Amino acid sequence: MPRSPLPPREGISATALRAPGGKATHAKNHLPVPDSIGDWLETEFPEAAPESRQALLTDGDMCDEAGRPVTWDDPVIPGGFYFFHRPVPAEERIPFDVGIVFEDEDLIVVDKPHFLASTPNGRFVRECVVTRLRVDLDQPDLVAIHRLDRITAGLLVLSKRPETRGRYQRLFQDRRVHKTYRALAPAPPPELEFPIVRESRLVKPVGGRQVLEVAGEPNAVSRIRLVRTIGAQGLSPSGTRVDTDAAGPPRRGGGDHAPSEWAGDEDEGPPRGGIAEYELAPVTGKTHQLRVHMNGLGLPILGDPVYPVDLAPDPYDFTSPLQLLAAEIAFDDPLTGCPRHFSSHLSLDPGAVAAS
Incomplete structure (x- = not known):
């Protein structure tokens, strides 16, 4: 999947949506390609209010892989990726703070408290380590490079730079940690x-x-x-x-x-x-x-x-x-x-x- 051209908003990454069709193997390939972006959104989000779908395109909040805003009548690129920011409701604050253990130009190592999620997931999108630190430290590219359960406390390693992230992720994938x-x-x-x-x-x-x-x-x-x-x-x-x-x-x-x-x-x-x-x-x-x-x-x-x-x-x-x-x-x-x-x-x- 291509990297989102939209920066995080309030620490929350843009959502990626893939259009039907295209040559790559994908679960949506068997679906017909809609005539326009607007028709596709009506099919993809039938439960959403019409004004919500319209506002997404009118305000320029949805773009293609190149970062170009799309409109209601634009044709759909078969198999293409589109990016937008979902509305995120307010969340009750988890009353525990994240402690910084170590930081350099590539990594941040933190002490995650009990009850605070590591990454956005389910009901916890704002109230997680990644979203909090992206905002508090002005680090929009911050990503956790391994898992730590929400109710477990302790060390969590995060990557600051996409350029070096893969090498640290492979350490965990290859069990060299x-x-x-x-x-x-x-x-x-x-x-x-x-x-x-x-x-x-x-x-x-x-x-x-x-x-x-x-x-x-x-x-x-x-x-x-x-x-x-x-x-x-x-x-x-x-x-x-x-x-x-x-x-x-x-x-x-x-x-x-x-x-x-x-x-x-x-x-x-x-x-x-x-x-x-x-x-x-x-x-x-x-x-x-x-x-x-x-x-x-x-x-x-x-x-x-x-x-x-x-x-x-x-x-x-x-x-x-x-x-x-x-x-x-x-x-x-x-x-x-x-x-x-x-x-x-x-x-x-x-x-x-x-x-x-």
Whole structure:
């Protein structure tokens, strides 16, 4: 798809619309080419008020690939792209700020707060990291180069320049980026030994919110390490669980496990009913992968509104943030070859879980 000749408006990119016809393989190729732009818009947006379609063309807000404004009676270029700005309704502000971790002439690395979307999507178009920063930093070409779920907090890398964007995007596509997450979840049973490699096949049913682990060839791999256990009250550390054979190879989930050693008070033993902090490293990048894998171990991440039960949460309920943080990102810079390592300034909050 060609780049839009229209600049973002209030941080929001123009919408691209492809006309029927043309030689390239496309789902609309079998449709007849309308006689005019106006006829096409009536077919494409039958639910829109006639005056809305007319205003789009009268005000010159719709253009072709070359940036030329089009009118109601202009002929349609078969298979051509046209660009325009959709009306975007006002949105309730997400009451959390984006923190800048690093910036140079090519990249911006930010700390995304919980509940703020990374990119425009669905009901959140204005209230997302990309739209906010395009406006606040006067960076109209800013684009996120990887995904981070709306309810997950932590590091997000954005590209400032289209000229170098592809090289950074390929790092993520080729899995040459090392990501480390931190999570709070129930303390593990003594028979579960860490570190663990969780491998499974993940499938998201059409129309569903939950991603499922199913039988079949694994397509998702996560490395999971126990960092520390936290007391049963969920607020103060009461000791540290030490991984047995921590220097050895990670063990795969399932099967028989020897108990880990306890480094807290000898008479007290490991806390029952407490929570623990985990370090998670995704080897692959499937949707909800870390959340599904932790849930599959019987250790659902605290504050998760979808696993193990989909609670259909109100997106404006900020009382129980998901205790998952994108804590570190490391890669070799494709432009300079120099290693880059970024750490989040945010932290997880057991108190928020206990209070919710």
